[in-house]
Amino acid sequence: MKQELINYILHLADNALILGQRNAEWCGHGPVxxxxxxxxxxxxxxxxxxxxFYQYAASLLGEGATEDTLAYLRTEREFRNCLLVEQHNGDWGQTLLRQFLISNFQQLLYTALQTHKDRQLAAIAEKSLKEVTYHLRWSSEWVIRLGDGTRESHERMLKAIDTLWRYTGELFEPAAYETACVQDGTAVSLATIKDEWQHKTGEVFSEAGLPVPENIFMLTGGKMGKHTEQMGYILAELQYLQRAYPNAQW
Amino acid sequence: MTVVHDIDKKMIYAYLDNIKDPEVPALSIIDLGIVKDIQYKEDELEVIITPTYTGCPAMDVISTSIRVMLSTLGFRKVKVTTVLSPAWTTDWMTEEGKRKLKAYGIAPPNPRQQVCNNKLFAPNESVQCPHCDSYHTRRISEFGSTACKALYQCEDCKEPFDYFKCH
Structure with a gap:
């Protein structure tokens, strides 16, 4: 059971890290x-x-694991983030749409996780929730502003949906370690938050004048370590320093 | 070695009040409300703190400052423990802290009930200008120079200012 829990924590950690890394690519390049x-x-x-999340996983793993070894020294197949977070930033609209889809998911997930039985996971969820709620409000407003903005911004949002929607199915498809943790009472059952996620997404899309795609073939695999081509490039940049100069410190 | 059995928490809190938030040096860690408890067990002094924002880089500096200060005071074993729950809120900032923030030129956080909800395109919070006290201000950006701040501008005195946002 311990290994399943560690995998679940790493999945949550990797989602946050990889999206954070992607968003940081905007540093110095934002539209304003x-x-x-x-x-x-x-x-x-x-x-x-x-x-x-990494610190908690490292404490369970022992054997010299730290937040840094988990972030910098695991290989692509060992990362368990969803495919959605690793996708290209694209234009501003695509980045914002990705943020909205994930923030909406994280907000529901962390809200539910607060009351689950693992106290440290519940505490991290409680702590993260206020931040995520702020991200959700901000990104929702941007999706609406761009979807309901100019003809060009609307068209770009349609293209962003076309690019990203195929990765949203994975958010609600539990990995084997997740199912085990749900049965154990430590993980959130994704089925319990799916309706609300769809409802909120539909609400924002409708206000933005954007269609919710139907019957789209969904790509999965990230949660099990099978990533898209993007992931290798992200890790190459993220891990370069520690790989080239092991144990380098600031 | 003299073993201090009955430590005076108030005295230690008074010392900790000299440790400033490196990103907002007007505030001490006591003003911020991030010191949750102090415990003394078997020669070890434990200070329990809680982070403001999860990614706030000031937290590592603050932990180190606490250890350095208490070691200088003669405590041989000092441990700084971070707890996440209950999550920090700007409600824990002291009134003294809010006064210092304003004097420093940063608008202090409004009481919690004003924001922290999910409503879209909600009217901007009414934030008082720390320079001329006008409420005739507008938000320039939801995010600012640090995780805890948003950018505002006063429509009366025209000064831009940071707002320590309600969290």
Whole structure:
């Protein structure tokens, strides 16, 4: 059971870390200064959340594991993040849509996780929730602003949906370790938050004048370590320093 | 070695009040409300703190400052423990802290009930300008120079200012 729990914690950590890393690519490239700062602030929150999860996983793993060895020294197949978080930033609209889809998911997940039986996971969820709620409100407003904005912004949002929607199915497909943790009472059953996620997504899309795609073939695998091509490039950048100069410190 | 059995928590809190938040040096860690408890067991002094934001880089600096200060005071074993729950809220900031923030030029957090909800395009919080006290202000950005702040501008005196957002 312990290994399943560790895998579940790593899955939550990897989602936050990889999305934080992706968002941080906007640093210095945002469309306006305020939104550049917004993206890096959200990254900081996500990386902070990832650190809490990694520290907890490391304490269960023992044998010299630390938050740093987990982030910097695991291989691609050992990362358990969803495919959605590793996708290209694309344009501003695509980044915002990805943020909205994930923030919506994290908000529901952390809300539920607060009352589950693992006290440390519940505490991390409680701590992260206020930050995620802020991200959700901000990204929802941007999806609406762009979807209901100019003809060009609307078309770009349609393209973003076309690119990203196929990765949303995985959010609600439990991995084997997750199912085991759900039975044990430590993980959130994804079936219990799916309806609410769809409802909220539908609400925001409808206000944005954007369609919710139907009958789309969904790509999965990330949670089991089978990633898209993007993942290798992310890790190459994220892990380069520690791989090239082992144990280098600031 | 003298073993201190009955430590005076108040005295230690008074010392900790000299440790500033490196990112908002107007505030001490006591003003911020992040010191949750102090315990003394078997020669070890434990300070329990809680982070403001999960990614706040100031937290590592603060932990180190606590250890350095208490070691300088003569405590041989000092442990700083971070707890996450209950999650920190700006409600824990002291009134003294809010006063210091304003004097420093940062608008202190409003009482909690004003925001912290999911409503979209909600009207901006009414934030008082720390310079001229006007409530005629507008939000420039939901995010600011650190995780805990948003950017505002006063429509009367025209000064831009940081708002320590309610959390």
């Amino acid at each position: 200064l305020e939104q550049d700062i917004a993206m890096t602030n959200i990254s900081l929150d996500l990386i902070g959340q990832a650190r809490n």
